[in-house]
Amino acid sequence: MKLSKVYRDYLHRFSNKTLFMQGDIACAYGALYGGCNFLAGYPITPASEIGEQLALELPKIGGYAIQMEDEIASIAAVIGAVWSGARAMTATSGPGFSLMQENIGYAIMTETPCVIVNVQRSGPSTGQATKPAQGDVMQARWGTHGDHEIIALSPSSVQECLQLTIECFNLAETYRHPVILLMDGEVGHMREKIVMPDPDKIELTGRRLAKPGELMFGGQLIPPMTEFGAGSFVHVTGSTHKDNGMRDVETQKVHDKLIRRMYEKIDKNRDKLIRVEKDYMEEAKVAVVSYGATARPAKGAVIQARKEGKRIDFLRLIGIWPFLCRVWRRNSS
Amino acid sequence: MASGPFCAGCGGGTVLNVFTHAIDELGIDPKDIVSVTGIGCSAWIPSPYYKADTLHTTHGRPIAFATGVKIMKPNMKVIVIAGDGDIAGIGGNHLIHAARRNIDLTVFLINNSIYAMTGGQVAPTTPYGVRATTTPYGNLEPDFDVARLVVSAGASYVARWTTYQVFNLLKSMKEAITKKGFSFIEIVSQCPVSYGKMIGKHRASDFLKTYKESSIPFSRAEKMSEKELKGKIVIGKFVDRDRPEFTESLRRLNKERIIKPTAEATEDTRG
Numbered sequence: 213m214k215l216s217k218v219y220r221d222y223l224h225r226f227s228n229k230t231l232f233m234q235g236d237i238a239c240a241y242g243a244l245y246g247g248c249n250f251l252a253g254y255p256i257t258p259a260s261e262i263g264e265q266l267a268l269e270l271p272k273i274g275g276y277a278i279q280m281e282d283e284i285a286s287i288a289a290v291i292g293a294v295w296s297g298a299r300a301m302t303a304t305s306g307p308g309f310s311l312m313q314e315n316i317g318y319a320i321m322t323e324t325p326c327v328i329v330n331v332q333r334s335g336p337s338t339g340q341a342t343k344p345a346q347g348d349v350m351q352a353r354w355g356t357h358g359d360h361e362i363i364a365l366s367p368s369s370v371q372e373c374l375q376l377t378i379e380c381f382n383l384a385e386t387y388r389h390p391v392i393l394l395m396d397g398e399v400g401h402m403r404e405k406i407v408m409p410d411p412d413k414i415e416l417t418g419r420r421l422a423k424p425g426e427l428m429f430g431g432q433l434i435p436p437m438t439e440f441g442a443g444s445f446v447h448v449t450g451s452t453h454k455d456n457g458m459r460d461v462e463t464q465k466v467h468d469k470l471i472r473r474m475y476e477k478i479d480k481n482r483d484k485l486i487r488v489e490k491d492y493m494e495e496a497k498v499a500v501v502s503y504g505a506t507a508r509p510a511k512g513a514v515i516q517a518r519k520e521g522k523r524i525d526f527l528r529l530i531g532i533w534p535f536l537c538r539v540w541r542r543n544s545s
Numbered sequence: 546m547a548s549g550p551f552c553a554g555c556g557g558g559t560v561l562n563v564f565t566h567a568i569d570e571l572g573i574d575p576k577d578i579v580s581v582t583g584i585g586c587s588a589w590i591p592s593p594y595y596k597a598d599t600l601h602t603t604h605g606r607p608i609a610f611a612t613g614v615k616i617m618k619p620n621m622k623v624i625v626i627a628g629d630g631d632i633a634g635i636g637g638n639h640l641i642h643a644a645r646r647n648i649d650l651t652v653f654l655i656n657n658s659i660y661a662m663t664g665g666q667v668a669p670t671t672p673y674g675v676r677a678t679t680t681p682y683g684n685l686e687p688d689f690d691v692a693r694l695v696v697s698a699g700a701s702y703v704a705r706w707t708t709y710q711v712f713n714l715l716k717s718m719k720e721a722i723t724k725k726g727f728s729f730i731e732i733v734s735q736c737p738v739s740y741g742k743m744i745g746k747h748r749a750s751d752f753l754k755t756y757k758e759s760s761i762p763f764s765r766a767e768k769m770s771e772k773e774l775k776g777k778i779v780i781g782k783f784v785d786r787d788r789p790e791f792t793e794s795l796r797r798l799n800k801e802r803i804i805k806p807t808a809e810a811t812e813d814t815r816g
């Protein structure tokens with residue numbers, strides 16, 4: 213699917229231009245190139261610029277950016293908007309990400325495609341609020357209760373902030389799953405060169421809509437969905453539900469089947485989702501593994517060490533979740 | 546519609562009945578309705594028994610979810626039905642801000658004075674002194690006048706009725722559903738089980754009798770002192786006014802700002 217004409221017409225003004233841009237702003241433009249038309253958020257350093265930029269840009273192309281009363285409301289509004297046809301996102305940092313956890317679980321359970329950007333900062337609690345950190349990797353994976361999978365990507369340059377945001381929107385639709393963009397305060401607030409893509413060349417994954425009578429919560433690995441008002445009378449619930457969406461909070465088999473399918477959506481596509489930048493040497497015994505902003509100095513250190521005659525592999529995680537255990541084992545055997 | 550999930554005597558059935566009549570009498574196509582609910586007994590009033598789109602959300606958050614729905618689907622009737630714990634307790638902040646934005650939602654809060662689904666814990670609407678499972682020595686907190694709160698926050702339409710005044714409630718529901726802006730009805734409703742066990746009222750009729758005897762119309766209540774109003778339920782329409790509606794403002798902004806496909810010029814990207 214191509215971007216809509218309104219979006220392409222607007223984004224053409226940036227096409228192939230080399231700009232000097234902040235990571236957060238690049239993420240906001242990545243959202244536009246990704247077809248996002250709805251953002252709900254709540255201000256927090258170092259993520260506020262994403263919502264600010266989209267508040268500036270979205271009205272020009274017919275989208276909506278709203279500031280909610282808190283982060284719980286922000287992700288709630290996003291999920292409501294998605295079921296009403298939007299390609300939607302929210303952007304926050306650690307404290308807000310913590311508040312979102314219950315509804316991230318709701319998005320997983322209701323198979324709602326949406327994008328959650330977490331520009332990580334120091335913690336626990338308010339920590340050193342303006343200092344970058346990478347401490348939410350496990351929160352992204354296990355922050356909400358219950359058995360579930362998650363998809364998370366992590367950019368390490370401004371260019372990647374834009375590119376991976378587009379991919380987050382596509383992955384969300386492909387797997388009908390919330391996707392987390394784990395930025396860090398360093399990447400978010402850093403300014404560097406970026407080459408803006410040509411909007412005509414952007415390929416978007418559209419939403420797969422159910423044909424009349426088609427099941428929307430089962431019957432296939434990744435079922436199609438609908439939007440409110442289409443006349444499909446859909447029942448969306450965070451409680452355990454059958455293939456038709458109707459809740460069943462008694463039958464163990466129904467729960468088992470639902471949870472296994474949602475796990476398999478990700479697990480069966482693990483190899484497609486795991487994304488790394490590899491720089492291997494033959495028979496190196498040591499490897500440096502890194503991601504986000506720290507991957508760049510880490511790579512520099514590896515290059516330096518090699519100059520000094522040390523054999524060291526370098527691996528940068530771009531897709532953080534699902535984890536790369538298989539790639540890792542293959543290469544370390 | 547199938548049979549409901551309610552205990553015998555629950556006010557939820559009455560609300561369900563009146564709501565069904567309201568939709569019928571207004572002649573609204575079920576395709577144009579989204580019901581959004583939270584978690585609690587009252588959250589099961591519209592879900593899943595209606596042939597309409599339903600978003601059954603997390604506890605306390607239906608209004609926030611509904612906000613996203615209404616922005617994307619401005620022509621649909623977005624109706625929130627949920628409990629007092631849901632909307633005035635855990636989700637109280639969403640209620641205040643949705644009323645302040647005056648977003649075109651219709652919210653029916655079922656005030657049964659208790660957290661019923663979880664077995665009778667104190668709610669922000671439980672009267673002072675009442676014993677609940679978490680206030681075994683009596684509730685030490687005053688109860689919330691939710692309808693007045695929503696008036697102060699800026700809603701276009703606010704009313705309160707009990708399950709005894711079904712015809713007033715029906716008329717009011719129809720007004721609330723058609724009113725542009727944030728419309729709110731607090732429905733005082735009986736829970737003969739979880740609340741009944743705490744106050745010794747085990748039949749719906751025990752509650753309805755009290756509702757009949759202690760309901761005071763809003764116009765009369767205005768002239769009564771706080772002391773005279775003790776133990777009374779002020780019913781009626783509190784406000785019905787026209788104020789700017791949020792999603793309309795959003796759409797107006799987009800109309801003004803939208804870049805015509807022919808426009809050029811590279812704007813400052815703030816890099």
Ligand SMILES: Cc1ncc(C[n+]2csc(CCOP(=O)(O)OP(=O)(O)O)c2C)c(N)n1
Pocket residue numbers: 584585586587588604627628629630631632655657659660661662663668
């Ligand atoms: C975040 C969260 N906290 C607590 C609960 C447990 N819980 C379920 S329903 C409920 C209270 C419901 O009370 P109310 O909203 O008044 O609805 P009622 O059952 O009285 O109709 C609670 C506390 C929950 N589901 N989620």
Ligand SMILES: [Mg+2]
Pocket residue numbers: 585628629630655656657658659660661668
């Ligand atoms: Mg209650």
